[in-house]
Amino acid sequence: MESTRRGGQAAWWRFVFLAQPAAGGHPPGVAEETDKDPKDELLRALEAADASGFLAAAEEVHYADLAAIYEDLDDEQRDFMLKTIGPELATDVIAELPDTLIEEALNHFKPAQLRVLLGNLSDDDRVDVFQVVSKEAQVRFFSLLGPRDKELTKNLLKYDEETAGGRMTTQIGRITADMTVKQAITVLRRDREDTETLARIFVVDAEGRLVGKIRLRDLAFSTWDTPVRDIMEEADEFVLATADQEEAARMLSKYDLIVLPVVDEFHHLLGVLTYDDALEIVQEESTEDIEKLAAIGGDQSEVSYLNTTVTMHYRRRVTWLVGLAFVSIASGYVMFRFSEVLQQAFVLSLFLPMVVAAGGNSGGQAATMVIRAMALGEISTGNALRIAWKEARTGLFLGLSMGIAIAGFITLVLPSMQSTTGGGFDFPHLALAVAVAITVQVLSATVMGALLPICARAIKLDPAVVSAPSLASTVDVSGMLIYFTVAAAILGLR
Amino acid sequence: MESTRRGGQAAWWRFVFLAQPAAGGHPPGVAEETDKDPKDELLRALEAADASGFLAAAEEVHYADLAAIYEDLDDEQRDFMLKTIGPELATDVIAELPDTLIEEALNHFKPAQLRVLLGNLSDDDRVDVFQVVSKEAQVRFFSLLGPRDKELTKNLLKYDEETAGGRMTTQIGRITADMTVKQAITVLRRDREDTETLARIFVVDAEGRLVGKIRLRDLAFSTWDTPVRDIMEEADEFVLATADQEEAARMLSKYDLIVLPVVDEFHHLLGVLTYDDALEIVQEESTEDIEKLAAIGGDQSEVSYLNTTVTMHYRRRVTWLVGLAFVSIASGYVMFRFSEVLQQAFVLSLFLPMVVAAGGNSGGQAATMVIRAMALGEISTGNALRIAWKEARTGLFLGLSMGIAIAGFITLVLPSMQSTTGGGFDFPHLALAVAVAITVQVLSATVMGALLPICARAIKLDPAVVSAPSLASTVDVSGMLIYFTVAAAILGLR
Numbered sequence: 001m002e003s004t005r006r007g008g009q010a011a012w013w014r015f016v017f018l019a020q021p022a023a024g025g026h027p028p029g030v031a032e033e034t035d036k037d038p039k040d041e042l043l044r045a046l047e048a049a050d051a052s053g054f055l056a057a058a059e060e061v062h063y064a065d066l067a068a069i070y071e072d073l074d075d076e077q078r079d080f081m082l083k084t085i086g087p088e089l090a091t092d093v094i095a096e097l098p099d100t101l102i103e104e105a106l107n108h109f110k111p112a113q114l115r116v117l118l119g120n121l122s123d124d125d126r127v128d129v130f131q132v133v134s135k136e137a138q139v140r141f142f143s144l145l146g147p148r149d150k151e152l153t154k155n156l157l158k159y160d161e162e163t164a165g166g167r168m169t170t171q172i173g174r175i176t177a178d179m180t181v182k183q184a185i186t187v188l189r190r191d192r193e194d195t196e197t198l199a200r201i202f203v204v205d206a207e208g209r210l211v212g213k214i215r216l217r218d219l220a221f222s223t224w225d226t227p228v229r230d231i232m233e234e235a236d237e238f239v240l241a242t243a244d245q246e247e248a249a250r251m252l253s254k255y256d257l258i259v260l261p262v263v264d265e266f267h268h269l270l271g272v273l274t275y276d277d278a279l280e281i282v283q284e285e286s287t288e289d290i291e292k293l294a295a296i297g298g299d300q301s302e303v304s305y306l307n308t309t310v311t312m313h314y315r316r317r318v319t320w321l322v323g324l325a326f327v328s329i330a331s332g333y334v335m336f337r338f339s340e341v342l343q344q345a346f347v348l349s350l351f352l353p354m355v356v357a358a359g360g361n362s363g364g365q366a367a368t369m370v371i372r373a374m375a376l377g378e379i380s381t382g383n384a385l386r387i388a389w390k391e392a393r394t395g396l397f398l399g400l401s402m403g404i405a406i407a408g409f410i411t412l413v414l415p416s417m418q419s420t421t422g423g424g425f426d427f428p429h430l431a432l433a434v435a436v437a438i439t440v441q442v443l444s445a446t447v448m449g450a451l452l453p454i455c456a457r458a459i460k461l462d463p464a465v466v467s468a469p470s471l472a473s474t475v476d477v478s479g480m481l482i483y484f485t486v487a488a489a490i491l492g493l494r
Numbered sequence: 495m496e497s498t499r500r501g502g503q504a505a506w507w508r509f510v511f512l513a514q515p516a517a518g519g520h521p522p523g524v525a526e527e528t529d530k531d532p533k534d535e536l537l538r539a540l541e542a543a544d545a546s547g548f549l550a551a552a553e554e555v556h557y558a559d560l561a562a563i564y565e566d567l568d569d570e571q572r573d574f575m576l577k578t579i580g581p582e583l584a585t586d587v588i589a590e591l592p593d594t595l596i597e598e599a600l601n602h603f604k605p606a607q608l609r610v611l612l613g614n615l616s617d618d619d620r621v622d623v624f625q626v627v628s629k630e631a632q633v634r635f636f637s638l639l640g641p642r643d644k645e646l647t648k649n650l651l652k653y654d655e656e657t658a659g660g661r662m663t664t665q666i667g668r669i670t671a672d673m674t675v676k677q678a679i680t681v682l683r684r685d686r687e688d689t690e691t692l693a694r695i696f697v698v699d700a701e702g703r704l705v706g707k708i709r710l711r712d713l714a715f716s717t718w719d720t721p722v723r724d725i726m727e728e729a730d731e732f733v734l735a736t737a738d739q740e741e742a743a744r745m746l747s748k749y750d751l752i753v754l755p756v757v758d759e760f761h762h763l764l765g766v767l768t769y770d771d772a773l774e775i776v777q778e779e780s781t782e783d784i785e786k787l788a789a790i791g792g793d794q795s796e797v798s799y800l801n802t803t804v805t806m807h808y809r810r811r812v813t814w815l816v817g818l819a820f821v822s823i824a825s826g827y828v829m830f831r832f833s834e835v836l837q838q839a840f841v842l843s844l845f846l847p848m849v850v851a852a853g854g855n856s857g858g859q860a861a862t863m864v865i866r867a868m869a870l871g872e873i874s875t876g877n878a879l880r881i882a883w884k885e886a887r888t889g890l891f892l893g894l895s896m897g898i899a900i901a902g903f904i905t906l907v908l909p910s911m912q913s914t915t916g917g918g919f920d921f922p923h924l925a926l927a928v929a930v931a932i933t934v935q936v937l938s939a940t941v942m943g944a945l946l947p948i949c950a951r952a953i954k955l956d957p958a959v960v961s962a963p964s965l966a967s968t969v970d971v972s973g974m975l976i977y978f979t980v981a982a983a984i985l986g987l988r
Contacts, residue, residue, distance in 0.1 A: 062730075064748045236556075253777065254558045256770040258752070275769040276750040279776060283747065286780035287866055290787065294862035294962060295855060305867035306880060313888040314895075317859045321892055322899050324855055325932070329903075331847035339840040346833040353825035353850070353970055361789060361818055361963040365811045368788035372781055373799035386800060394807040398815055401808075405816050409823075438819070468788060468962055469855040476847055 042069065046077055051084045058085050067096035070105075071307050079108055087113040091120040098303040099132040106133070106141070115144045123149075124169040124271075127156040131166075164248040165241030167281070168262040168271035173201035175228055177211050182224040200259040202269055203232045210235050210261055210269040238263050241270050245281045250377050252278035289375055292464035293368060295320040320469065327473040331356070334480035341484050341493045345423025348487055351434045354406070356479035359441045360472030362398055363449030366391050367471055370450045371463045381458045387450050395446025402442060403435030410434060425491045433490040437483045444482075445475040536563065540571055545578045552579050561590035564599075565801050573602055581607040585614040592797040593626040600627070600635070609638045617643075618663040618765075621650040625660075658742040659735030661775070662756040662765035667695035669722055671705050676718040694753040696763055697726045704729050704755055704763040732757050735764050739775045744871050746772035783869055786958035787862060789814040814963065821967040825850070828974035835978050835987045839917025842981055845928045848900070850973035853935045854966030856892055857943030860885050861965055864944045865957045875952045881944050889940025896936060897929030904928060919985045927984040931977045938976075939969040 038060035045053035058066060058081075070081060070093060082090050087109060094105050094117070106129070109117060118126060118141055130138055130153060145153060152170060159165030173191070175184040188201065201219075203212035212232030222231050238261045239248045252260050252275055260273045298316040335342070335352075342348055370387060373379045379387060410431035421430050449471055453463035488494060532554035539547035552560060552575075564575060564587060576584050581603060588599050588611070600623070603611060612620060612635055624632055624647060639647060646664060653659030667685070669678040682695065695713075697706035706726030716725050732755045733742045746754050746769055754767045792810040829836070829846075836842055864881060867873045873881065904925035915924050943965055947957035982988060 062749060064750075253770070253773045255556060256558075258769070275752070275773070276747070279747045279769070279773055282773060282776050282780070283870070286776070286784070287870070290780070290784055290862060290866050293784065293787065294858050296859050296862065304870075304872040305863060306873060306877060306884070310884060310887045310891070313863070313884065314891045317856065317888070318892055318895050321852065321855055321859075321936070322896055325848050325852055325896050325900060326903075328848035328851045329844060331851075332844035335843040335846065336840060339843060342843075343837060343840075346830060346837075349829040349833060349836075350823060350826035352829065353974075354819050354822035356847070357822045357825075357963075357967060357970065358815065358819055360966070361815055362811065364788050364963060365790050365815075368784060368790065369799060369807070372784050376777070376781070376798075378798040379800060383800060390800070390804060390807065393804045394811070397804070397808045398812055401812050402816055402819050406819060409820075442815075469851075469858060472854070472966075473851060476851065480847075 039065065039069070046073075046080065049080060051080075054081070054084050058089065063089070063092035064096050066093045070097065071101065071304060078105070082108045087117040088120065091117050095121060095125040095128075099128075100303055102129055103133040103137050106137070111144060114141065118144055119146060119149060122169060123152050123156065123171055124167060126153055127166070130157060131161050159241055162245050163241065164239045164243045164245055164262045164273060165270065167245055167248075167277055168241070168273050170271040172259075172269075172272045174269060175201060175203055175214075177203050177205055177227075177229040177232065179228045180224065181219055181222045181226045181228065181231075184219060184228050188219075200272075202235060202261050202272070203228055204269050208269060209267045210238060210263050213261070235261055237261075238267075239273070240265065246285055246375070247377070248273050249278040249281040249285075253282070285375065289371065289464045291316075292462065293371065293467050295324065295467040295469040320467070324469055324473045327470075328476065331473075331476040331480050334477060334484070338480070338484035338488075341488050344493045345421065345425070345487075345491065347418065347421050347423060347430065348483075351406070351410075352480075352483060355434065355437050355441050355483045356476050357472075358399075358402060358438050359445035359475035359479040360468070362395060362442045363445035363471045363475050364468035366395070366446045366449035367453055367466050367468065371453045371466070374453065374457060374463050381454050384451065384454050384458075387454065388447055391446050391450040392443065395443040396439070398446065399439035399442030403439040406438060407431035407435040423491060423493070429491055433487045436490065437486040440486065441475070441479045441482050444478060445471075448475060533559065533563070540567075540574065543574060545574075548575070548578050552583065557583070557586035558590050560587045564591065565595065565798060572599070576602045581611040582614065585611050589615060589619040589622075593622075594797055596623055597627040597631050600631070605638060608635065612638055613640060613643060616663060617646050617650065617665055618661060620647055621660070624651060625655050653735055656739050657735065658733045658737045658739055658756045658767060659764065661739055661742075661771055662735070662767050664765040666753075666766045668763060669695060669697055669708075671697050671699055671721070671723040671726065673722050674718065675713055675716045675720045675722065675725075678713060678722050682713075694766075696729060696755050696766070697722055698763050702763060703761045704732060704757050707755070729755055731755075733767070734759065740779055740869070741871075742767050743772040743775040743779075747776070779869065783865065783958045785810075786956065787865065787961050789818065789961040789963040814961070818963055818967045821964075822970065825967075825970040825974050828971060828978070832974070832978035832982075835982050838987045839915065839919070839981075839985065841912065841915050841917060841924065842977075845900070845904075846974075846977060849928065849931050849935050849977045850970050851966075852893075852896060852932050853939035853969035853973040854962070856889060856936045857939035857965045857969050858962035860889070860940045860943035861947055861960050861962065865947045865960070868947065868951060868957050875948050878945065878948050878952075881948065882941055885940050885944040886937065889937040890933070892940065893933035893936030897933040900932060901925035901929040917985060917987070923985055927981045930984065931980040934980065935969070935973045935976050938972060939965075942969060 038057045041057035042054060042061060045051075045057055061069075066081075066085075066089075070078060073081060082093075082105060085093065090105075090109070094102060097105055106114060106117070118129070121129065126149065130141065133141065142150065142153070156165070156168075156170065161167075173188050175187050179187070184201075201214050201216065202210060203214055205211050212229075213235040214228065214232045218231050237251055237255055237257060239251055241262050241264055248260060248262070251257065252273065258275050261269055262271045262273060263269055296316050297319050303312075370379070370391075408431075411427050414430075415427055421427060423430075449466075452466040452471065456465055457463045532551045535551035536548060536555060539545075539551055555563075560575075560579075560583075564572060567575060576587075576599060579587065584599075584603070588596060591599055600608060600611070612623070615623065620643065624635065627635065636644065636647070650659070650662075650664065653662075655661075667682050669681055673681070678695075695708050695710065696704060697708055699705050706723075707729040708722065708726045712725050731745055731749050731751060733745055735756050735758055742754060742756070745751065746767065752769050755763055756765045756767060757763055790810050791813050797806075864873070864885075902925075905921050908924075909921050915921060917924075943960075946960040946965065950960055951957045
């Protein structure tokens, strides 16, 4: 009896898994072949417009590599590639393409082929497509979906692109707690084609609320009539659909999860995020932060650097550059107003760029530290006072160190290069003036650099809008003011 | 017969997996408990020095959270925590701690406890420990290892910390191609306590060279006497042990792998990297790049921002700041040399900060784009010419746009604020001078910003050493030179 039941269970295992062709596909790609490299084959067939050779080679190459190759092709070659591989394989390739190339790629297909292709996409990839194509294409593509996919897509499109809900897949193993193992297995078997990962199966109650999780192997080793409730574990880690995607990625990373369930505010299970989503999110968010910190605007380009057009590079950089240029006029104006002070002692110009730049540099360091710590979830706006206190001390010590170093230079080295200061004051006074100015400038810029991103966050802006260049342009103004005011006071200029 | 055999196989499944207590542990942690939060319980017990209460609460909290809590404690509380939870649970907590806290944490334990703790660590976590503790502690801890762990640790320590070999775990399912399914299962069962993940089992030949991979479910559904060779798949994706950890993370990410095998140059299987390693690597490398770009030096702190001391913050920032300050004297010197030009037309000072800063900003953008593209593997030093050509065009258009904008300001707006230019020339000439200077400055800074990181890479330096501030300090000098030379020529100053 025991053995028969077990035999019966082994049969469903076979049925569920061996019959599942998509559970891997295990495409080659980086194989160290002793014979010819399929990627070279591919390019050769492409040059020769040899469709059957191309198709044969394409089947040997991982679709992620096919997508990378596609990016580097010209229009005609792209058309050849997509038509040759056909809608089935093209589905995998298009899901890997950068956002900006997706609509164009889809337009290579006729409606009948598009219907196949859009139907083949996993639900989260399909939503990605709808999120990035034009309004016109959205309507056209939507009309090609089957009724269930229409419903699913509409539901997923409700969530913002950068939230857990916007990135989740709904194709998951999902059973209810009051099922028996046998019933659970029947459901999983029925749904298996829609199920992206069976690494974790989630258990819901009659209302669809998340109540537990279970592993396939636990189902496999329990008797048919065991209630799922008895063998499931608590699903302790989950994330709200409206939560920022970064928060979800942090949880996957912190708890080393393969799958993280996504729920609504009533704890209904909506879908899951997987470890590969976490990797993508972390890559994207880091790139975004890095670019913002360098005052590069606009949406992050998913197209590789070399495939981004000059026009696109130009567009993402010009706004900030022109804006910051006009901010710099404020620094110029301060300098212009203090022209008489400068004219009385042109030696001051030797240290003007130093004092000014020191603010941008130290402020930029502080801002970067704080922005990164916020991105990693280490600090929040509630820590503003502690952060200000820490940065004030750090900034003071940094400013003093720089002041002492530069005062040493002015009193010990400079006299050997210049016989007089040329302003009616001695080197020690000049040293004092520059040292005091740089200390005040570094201290104030460090605190500002740390607090501005926190203020941005407090008013719901991305902290990384406080880019290093915009911060530098701001503290340049204060640097000019501090330098000339301090120098005039200490050196007795007017 | 068929059914008996299947029954026999089910028995080993039960044996291998149900008997495996560590295969999860499934700690709670983020549970939305209706009753009290275990983290609050934990802190309450800590305050009250209530050991049994603390232990009970600690068992309800994920060890990643315990590690985060540990970081925020003072010395006495840390001692209480470690002693209360004991070496078993402390193993998991210590493996999650930032590098700088590990040695101190281990020193809370007596040798006998340390022996347990070090033995419990997974081999990659153990190597991490040896990589971060002092020489003295290395010797002391090493003497506490069992003979097999000694051997393993010595082998793993050969690889640099930031390579695939330095991060891999060697605790993997590993069978040979000529085994039968029955033999393979026997081996996996014997080794199961040493095996970190069975998500993918790798197949080697008699010499230990990687020849294939297989999933547990494939073993489970084949008959006892099937040779492994017949059911394994090709292991197409792998990475060399000496490869940079970033390359390994990129492969895990690109091919959505859970496990990536690590081999030596003779294709011997050494170990594996897993998806959670990839996440960690990507996080670390991004933080490193972001910090370097802001001229923050030294080793990236794994301690959270608030737990990093002021001294440590100071140390990581001071070197670059002082160094850059002295570089700025070069800009000051150029300004000083051109004092006569400036004195003839002080109105030039209005646009001096603008022209100078425009170089730093546009160069910083270009450098950031290139550095990020290199980090993502999109470009290499071989693309230098294409990159230079792309950036030259982008820089030219950016410079022209800024020049036109500022020329418009000088001819249309400035005359209403200043009655004369005060230098014996008219506003259109001033506009021309500033526009030409800013165009030349932006063009040259953009190309320099793009090429310097590539040069750094070419001489085996990290491209991110070309930080935005160091680039800015460099192009500040050229900016001063360009501005004064162009202005003097166009405006007829000397």
